[in-house]
Structure formats: C-alpha cells, structure tokens
Amino acid sequence: MKKWVICFFVLLLLGYGYTKLKAGMNDLPNESGLHIEIRNTPDAVTQADDFKIKVSKEMIFQGDLLLVNKDHPVPDGLTPESDVVSLVRNPELIDGFGLLDNTILLSPRLVDKFRTMIKDAAQEGVVHFLISSGYRNEAQQEELHRTKGAKFALPAGYSEHNLGLSMDIGSSQAEMNRAPEGKWLKDHSWKYGFILRYPEDKTEVTGIQFEPWHFRYVGLPHSAIMREKNLVLEQYLDFLKEQKSVSTTIGEDNYEVFYYPVTENRMITVPTQGEYEISGNNQDGVIVTIRK
Ligand SMILES: [Zn+2]
Structure with missing residues (x-):
C-alpha cells in the first residue's frame, strides 16, 4: 500500500x-x-x-x-598518454578552433566533446576559440612548475592536466575573462559535461586562483548538478x-x-x-x- x-x-x-x-x-x-x-x-x-x-x-x-588536486595526485598506473594524440599531427580533429602551439596533446574523445560544444557556440556567433593546453605528461608538468613557478603550475602528478580530462581554452580576441568565448563557456559548458574548474568564488575550496580558461570534463549529469548547486568538484x-x-x-x-x-x-x-x-x-x- x-x-x-x-x-x-x-x-x-x-x-x-x-x-x-x-x-x-x-x-x-x-x-x-x-x-x-x-x-x-x-x-x-x-x-x-x-x-x-x-x-x-x-x-x-x-x-x-577523479578528483586531482594538491591532496590527491593522479593515481599510479593511470595512463592517459595511451589515449592522447598530437592535434597538429591529426589535423582532421581540428575543426572550428585554433591551437596556441604545436605541442597540444588531447584524447580524441575529449576533442570530440569540445567540438560539439563550440559548434553550438558558433551558431551564436562565438567562434574565436583557441586550445592553449591539453594533456601534459610528467616531464612537461615538471618543466612548467620549474620555469613558471608554483603559483602558475602545480608539481607533476598533482595537476588536472596530467589526468587527460582538462583543457585550457583561450580566445584569439581577448583574455578569457573578457572574451565572448570565456563568457559563453562559463554559461553553457555545463550542458556538454564540462565545468569551469577553478571559479572566482571558490578559490578557498580549490586552493587555485580564478582560471577562466581551465575547463574539466566530468560528464552529464554531474556538470549540471554542480552548476545548479554551485559546487566545485x-x-x-x-x-x-x-x-x-x-x-x-x-x-x-x-x-x-x-x-x-x-x-x-x-x-x-x-x-x-x-x-x-x-x-x-x-x-x-x-x-x-x-x-x-
Ligand atoms: Zn589548466
């Protein structure tokens, strides 16, 4: 009953x-x-x-x-490098966006999800997307940490870029906090399973400064619930x-x-x-x- x-x-x-x-x-x-x-x-x-x-x-x-931050390193035995490819060497993947340089590595699965998202942005006239960073291996992360300093890059193994599920997205028109591309992603990326990983109002939780360019894939419905309830990962x-x-x-x-x-x-x-x-x-x- x-x-x-x-x-x-x-x-x-x-x-x-x-x-x-x-x-x-x-x-x-x-x-x-x-x-x-x-x-x-x-x-x-x-x-x-x-x-x-x-x-x-x-x-x-x-x-x-997977949560990766200063307390939770990329797990041992995880091998995102087996999935990632050089975008420059796979030009068929580059569609509707530019690359900051020729070192960008990403998994085709993630690029696919990104392309679906920016195709919809293009319909609203937002078209100047650039990928400035994707997957980084330990050596690249270590180099970045050493040359740019701890404030800009985490040590190897503690960055989401070592996980293969994050990308830094820029605009060829302006800095992301002012560019239409940044605003569009901030408002719409959750519909495609992406999250703005280090928002301005959550620096105390994430321990990372506001990064309007850093997006992480978590998938639906997680990105939607996080958005609705204003939660970081x-x-x-x-x-x-x-x-x-x-x-x-x-x-x-x-x-x-x-x-x-x-x-x-x-x-x-x-x-x-x-x-x-x-x-x-x-x-x-x-x-x-x-x-x-
Ligand atoms: Zn990043």
Whole structure:
C-alpha cells in the first residue's frame, strides 16, 4: 500500500518535470529543464530484476570523476598518454578552433566533446576559440612548475592536466575573462559535461586562483548538478557521499547517481534498464551514473 503511494508521487513528480520541460524546451537543456531530486538511500530504486556488478578497489582510481588536486595526485598506473594524440599531427580533429602551439596533446574523445560544444557556440556567433593546453605528461608538468613557478603550475602528478580530462581554452580576441568565448563557456559548458574548474568564488575550496580558461570534463549529469548547486568538484564529491543517491532530469534523459564506498571488492546493484557508467572519486569509493 505504502509503496503504491510513493510510486504515485514519483509519477506525479516525473509528470511535473516533463510538463515543465516541454514548456521551455529547445534543442539544449536549459535551467528550467533541469530538475534535481535528492534521495537519501540507494535502496529506493532497487527492483527485483536489477543485477549485481562487481566493484574492485582499482575502480576507485579510474573514470571521469577523479578528483586531482594538491591532496590527491593522479593515481599510479593511470595512463592517459595511451589515449592522447598530437592535434597538429591529426589535423582532421581540428575543426572550428585554433591551437596556441604545436605541442597540444588531447584524447580524441575529449576533442570530440569540445567540438560539439563550440559548434553550438558558433551558431551564436562565438567562434574565436583557441586550445592553449591539453594533456601534459610528467616531464612537461615538471618543466612548467620549474620555469613558471608554483603559483602558475602545480608539481607533476598533482595537476588536472596530467589526468587527460582538462583543457585550457583561450580566445584569439581577448583574455578569457573578457572574451565572448570565456563568457559563453562559463554559461553553457555545463550542458556538454564540462565545468569551469577553478571559479572566482571558490578559490578557498580549490586552493587555485580564478582560471577562466581551465575547463574539466566530468560528464552529464554531474556538470549540471554542480552548476545548479554551485559546487566545485571537491564539494560535489562530498555532496554525493552525504546524499548517497541523487536523481535528475536533463532534457529528455533521466539520471540516477549513486555513491558507494569501496574498502574491498564488493558487489553493487545496478538497474537493468538504462545505460550505466562507473567512475572512482580517487579517494574512497565509486560513483555509478545511470541514464534512462
Ligand atoms: Zn589548466
């Protein structure tokens, strides 16, 4: 009986979200199309036909949500260099943006997501994007740290650029804090899974000065929830740990996000419906993201 009442309210909420979304829908999700509902326990969505997957401790250290900062280095054994390519040597990847120099390395997967994003920017007349830095290996990071100083570059292994999921984006017209490219990315990048990693109002949390050029890929719905709740990655991962489960609707996609602590190899339950992705937090657990 009680279950049916809960189901009814869930349906009502979904219906409400859908109506709200329909009212203000365009090609891209917008603020009014984002609905966040917080649940306190992962068991709330467990159903009889769900299946179990094995999570091992190594999974804490893989995925798009890894936290890398002065306290959490890039995990040992992670090899982003196996995925990255030189953009200059792969000119078919360069589409709609310029390069600051010929040393830029990035994974084709990340470039693809970046290109999708700036294609939409171009439709609004924002077209002067430059990539000024992508993946940096340990030697490049060490060199930067030594020559530019600790304020500009973190030591090797502690920079997000060593993770392969970050890029520095500039404009050929002006500095990013004044350029239309910077403003556009600040307002829209969350729709494409990117976050402005070091915002002006979060320097005390990140320990890094405002960097209007540094964007990090975390994927949807994480970038949207972080934007909606004004959280940087450090805070978002803590938030997931506290809530254990968050669900949200973006555009036509419904997402469920779960945090599971991992101290030993264990089994976790995943719904059979929808696609799922698992990422570690580079600390103590994994985040399972399900899209329905
Ligand atoms: Zn950067």
